[in-house]
Amino acid sequence: MAFPSLAPTVRTFDAGEYPVKNFRSQSGAEIRILYGSQRTGMKLELSYENISDGQAQSFIEHYDEMNGTYGTFTLPSITKTGWTGSSGTIDVTTGNAWRYESAPQITSVQPGISTVQVQLIGVL
């Protein structure tokens, strides 16, 4: 089962970091060592407000299929709906894949209607 193909209501993207370690001497001089050439650790928060309970359920089913935060996956293009820049800009970079950073959270709004929040992190 693929990640649910729904357009999010709110999307927040964090571009992640390159693996850099900083060392600061007592004099204040800083040394930075780059340990890799690939950006990673990008974060994506998706909110799906006022969707049906069946659609909300599909997020939990996908979470189960990924064995929680263990498995990695790619996202359907609909998750980037509304973004007019290059689609790759707000996705994982080459070599990365998404995994759940935490379990999807479902808020029941009224009978049959729920809001789901998903937090993903890009990993190499």
Next chain:
Amino acid sequence: MAKVYTGRDGSLLLDGTTLVKVASWSLQGELETLETTTLGDSQKTYVPGLQGFSGSASLLYYSDDANRNDAGTLLRKIIKTTGVSASDTADLTLRLSDGNTNKDVRFTVYITSVSIGASVGEISKADINFQVTGAPATVTI
């Protein structure tokens, strides 16, 4: 037959009994909407949420020959020596009638506020506000 309804056609019933000396009533219905607009949409979209009803009425503070005082009955839903309990509901029917056909909305309400006063040269009136609990029992309006 064409019919324009006026205040003369209106009445307010408590437990199915028409209250006397009702000066006015009003009913407001509302529907919450839940926004379902997603990224990429140009127009907002909604699904229906919860609905609710509330209203108000104004009654002359009037006692008939049998000492029946309908305004007092409603006032005592709030103005009482003990606290208001869950059973302190009222069965209200708001009616417009052409003499043959009744246009009713009947529901169970909690009286949420009351006011009454006395002024020199004025008739004392009781103003009540109510909040409907649950779905209307009858809607023929």
